[in-house]
Amino acid sequence: MPLQARYLSDYFRAFDRNVTRHQMAEPFAHIGQAADYFHACWLREQARLSFIRLAVTPEDELLGSVEAHNLWGDTPKLGLWISAAHQGKGYGAEALCTLLDFLRGQGYVRFAYETDCANLPSVRLAQRLGGTVVRREEVRTESGKRLQLDLYEID
Numbered sequence: 001m002p003l004q005a006r007y008l009s010d011y012f013r014a015f016d017r018n019v020t021r022h023q024m025a026e027p028f029a030h031i032g033q034a035a036d037y038f039h040a041c042w043l044r045e046q047a048r049l050s051f052i053r054l055a056v057t058p059e060d061e062l063l064g065s066v067e068a069h070n071l072w073g074d075t076p077k078l079g080l081w082i083s084a085a086h087q088g089k090g091y092g093a094e095a096l097c098t099l100l101d102f103l104r105g106q107g108y109v110r111f112a113y114e115t116d117c118a119n120l121p122s123v124r125l126a127q128r129l130g131g132t133v134v135r136r137e138e139v140r141t142e143s144g145k146r147l148q149l150d151l152y153e154i155d
Contacts, residue, residue, distance in 0.1 A: 007054055008034060010062040014083035019064075022119035023081070026143055048072070055082070055095040063091050066099045070112070075153075076103055077112040080122075093125055100129070100154070111154040116147045126152040 012034040016027050028034040038052075045051045050071055055063040063086045067079035078099060082092045100111065113131055115122040131152030139147050 007056075007062050008038070011038075011054070011065070014062060014064070014085075015081070016084070018084045019081050021145070022116035022122065022147065024139070024141055024147070024149075026141070052079075053099070055091060057086075063095070066095045068099060068103060074108070075110045075112050076108055077114070078154075080125075087121065092121070093128065096125065096129065109155065113152045113154055114149050115152070117150050118148065123150070126150075126154070129154050 009031060012028055012031045015025075015034070020027055028037065041050070041052045048071060050067065050069040052065050052067045054065050057063060062083065064080070064082040069077040069079065078096065080092055080096050080099075082095070103111065113126050113129075115126060117123060117136070131154040133150045134153045135151040137149045137151070139149055141147065
């Protein structure tokens with residue numbers, strides 16, 4: 001679902017150092033920064049460039065989010081994060097499979113998914129979805145994190 005105001009503080013709290021340790025992204029410094037991020041996401045969605053959707057439990061508890069970028073091309077780039085409290089329960093696979101089903105229904109047939117090779121649950125998820133590594137890139141984030149990013153192609 002799109003961001004609703006009631007989820008903003010939950011998103012801000014859950015998108016923490018633990019969740020971002022394998023990502024280029026960093027935790028938000030303050031809740032206003034999170035609100036600005038979602039406003040920018042909304043603007044990109046209005047231009048049909050990308051979108052983000054929240055994943056929530058049946059009890060309406062925030063799990064994380066899924067994203068699709070590069071929608072102008074033929075290979076959308078997928079993104080996913082699940083809060084630390086809900087990792088390892090299959091929610092990430094369910095959310096990503098739902099996103100893939102939706103995008104396939106929109107006519108997309110190939111997808112890109114990038115993950116740090118040290119993020120073993122994410123690597124296993126990419127492999128489970130039939131992804132194959134097409135590129136590895138070592139990067140250093142502004143905060144100094146060193147990541148070995150594998151780009152998976154998923155058909």
